Amino acid sequence: MRRMYGLERWRKRSKRQLREHPLCAKCLAKGxxxxxxxxxxxxxxxxxxxxxxxxDLQSLCAKCHNSTKALxxxxxxxxxxxxxxxPTDPAHPANSGxxxxxx
Numbered sequence: 001m002r003r004m005y006g007l008e009r010w011r012k013r014s015k016r017q018l019r020e021h022p023l024c025a026k027c028l029a030k031g032x033x034x035x036x037x038x039x040x041x042x043x044x045x046x047x048x049x050x051x052x053x054x055x056d057l058q059s060l061c062a063k064c065h066n067s068t069k070a071l072x073x074x075x076x077x078x079x080x081x082x083x084x085x086x087p088t089d090p091a092h093p094a095n096s097g098x099x100x101x102x103x
Contacts, residue, residue, distance in 0.1 A: 004052055014039035017057045024061035026068055030080075038065045 004010055017039035027034040036059030045051035060069060077091035087094045 004049070009053075013053075013057070018059055021059040023059065024064055025058040026064040027061060034061045034064075036060055037062050040065055040069060 018036055022036055024032075024034040024036045038060045039057045040060045041051070042056040042058050043051065045055055077087075077089045077093070079092070080088045082088050089095070
């Protein structure tokens with residue numbers, strides 16, 4: 001599967017993604033403007049060629065790709081927090097059985 005990243009087809013797809021979406025999607029969601037360097041599969045392809053070539057991409061900065069996204073894939077949830085210091089991801093263990101306040 002790693003060899004697919006070296007193919008011209010992937011390089012063109014990756015460059016197109018970054019050209020059309022030059023800012024990091026995860027940073028933008030936090031209100032930050034950071035240049036993206038990596039075209040990342042939104043849903044991990046896990047070696048499936050169809051998912052690799054046809055799956056949706058997002059543009060990420062290296063920090064988000066190598067830390068935030070990697071941890072999210074490993075654990076199955078993000079560790080982003082809200083203004084109250086509580087995890088925003090409903091899948092985070094801290095939110096197990098917690099009723100979110102409507103305000």
